[in-house]
Amino acid sequence: MDLPGRLRKRLASHPLDADARRPISGRGLEVKLTTFFLVFGVLFTGCNTIDHRNPPPDDFPKDLRIVVHRPGVLGFVGVRECDGAIGGCTIADFCSEVCRIYLQLDLKWIEDHERSHCAGWDHSRESHMRDQWENYKLMDGPAFCMLRRGDAQ
Numbered sequence: 496m497d498l499p500g501r502l503r504k505r506l507a508s509h510p511l512d513a514d515a516r517r518p519i520s521g522r523g524l525e526v527k528l529t530t531f532f533l534v535f536g537v538l539f540t541g542c543n544t545i546d547h548r549n550p551p552p553d554d555f556p557k558d559l560r561i562v563v564h565r566p567g568v569l570g571f572v573g574v575r576e577c578d579g580a581i582g583g584c585t586i587a588d589f590c591s592e593v594c595r596i597y598l599q600l601d602l603k604w605i606e607d608h609e610r611s612h613c614a615g616w617d618h619s620r621e622s623h624m625r626d627q628w629e630n631y632k633l634m635d636g637p638a639f640c641m642l643r644r645g646d647a648q
């Protein structure tokens with residue numbers, strides 16, 4: 496199995512996914528699974544690499560507590576918010592200042608990728624983390640959190 500040239504070229508410029516660039520030549524299950532999910536993920540979820548040319552907003556929280564949910568014996572972690580995600584997904588909660596990472600496979604490169612999302616980085620041509628943060632501010636963050644807790648008058 497060989498990665499298409501365009502995909503290989505794209506990965507070559509991505510430091511977070513360095514492990515995925517290793518050729519598949521009997522180097523173990525992790526490399527094969529990494530490649531499978533990378534290709535599968537790119538093809539079927541539109542998930543791609545972090546865009547290092549487009550940094551997070553300056554005021555994006557830098558102290559979110561990261562909680563990693565690892566897959567169980569059966570592999571996949573099922574959470575509704577991750578429907579359609581392949582490999583892993585990230586859910587930031589600015590009210591509780593927690594960023595939850597759900598891994599469908601316990602692979603370091605996937606966790607590193609999701610940790611980048613917790614730090615506010617987005618994929619190329621996407622702005623999910625940026626939009627979540629901007630929406631939170633538009634809703635007057637702390638007031639929104641009080642409403643959510645039921646503390647509002």
Ligand SMILES: [Zn+2]
Binds near residue numbers: 542543609612618
């Ligand atoms: Zn991602």
